[in-house]
Amino acid sequence: xxxxxxxxxxxxxxxxxxxxxxxxxxxxxxxxxxxxxxxxxxxxxxxxxxxxxxxxxxxxxxxxxxxxxxxxxxxxxxxxxxxxxxxxxxxxxxxxxxxxxxxxxxxxxxxxxxxxxxxxxxxxxxxxxxxxxxxxxxxxxxxxxxx
Numbered sequence: 001x002x003x004x005x006x007x008x009x010x011x012x013x014x015x016x017x018x019x020x021x022x023x024x025x026x027x028x029x030x031x032x033x034x035x036x037x038x039x040x041x042x043x044x045x046x047x048x049x050x051x052x053x054x055x056x057x058x059x060x061x062x063x064x065x066x067x068x069x070x071x072x073x074x075x076x077x078x079x080x081x082x083x084x085x086x087x088x089x090x091x092x093x094x095x096x097x098x099x100x101x102x103x104x105x106x107x108x109x110x111x112x113x114x115x116x117x118x119x120x121x122x123x124x125x126x127x128x129x130x131x132x133x134x135x136x137x138x139x140x141x142x143x144x145x146x147x
Contacts, residue, residue: 004140011136014076018129021083022047025122028090033114046119050126057127058134068138075131082125089121 022043029039065071089096097117104110 007136007140011133014132014136017079021079021125024087025090028087029118032090032093033118038115042115042118043122046122047126050123051130053123054127054130054132055134056130058131062134062138065135065138068135072132072135072139075128075135079125079128079132082128086121086125090118093118093121
């Protein structure tokens with residue numbers, strides 16, 4: 001089995017795990033935020049913003065990365081840790097934000113705080129997911145004879 005094939009398998013498993021996390025986040029947000037439309041919009045926007053942010057950061061830091069495969073492994077570990085942490089934070093978000101809710105008078109203000117907090121919780125693991133593809137492509141490009 002060639003290293004290139006192993007990289008393809010790794011990329012496929014990474015993408016599958018990203019979709020699993022996204023599905024879990026959809027369900028967690030629906031329980032916390034109540035509305036399927038609000039939670040779906042929130043998860044999708046946080047996921048896409050995080051992917052774009054992570055891709056941008058990986059491309060900006062590309063020259064500094066000496067060992068892209070090692071950096072890829074670190075980013076995958078960060079995805080696992082922050083992804084699971086996001087699930088726990090989302091399930092406890094209302095309790096964590098209760099002191100802030102007491103200070104707010106408007107339902108709209110409470111919803112803004114809830115949505116932006118959940119968005120911030122989801123951006124970190126999503127940004128890590130966005131960094132994986134550039135790092136893996138850099139690993140493939142560093143192999144002799146490959147573009």
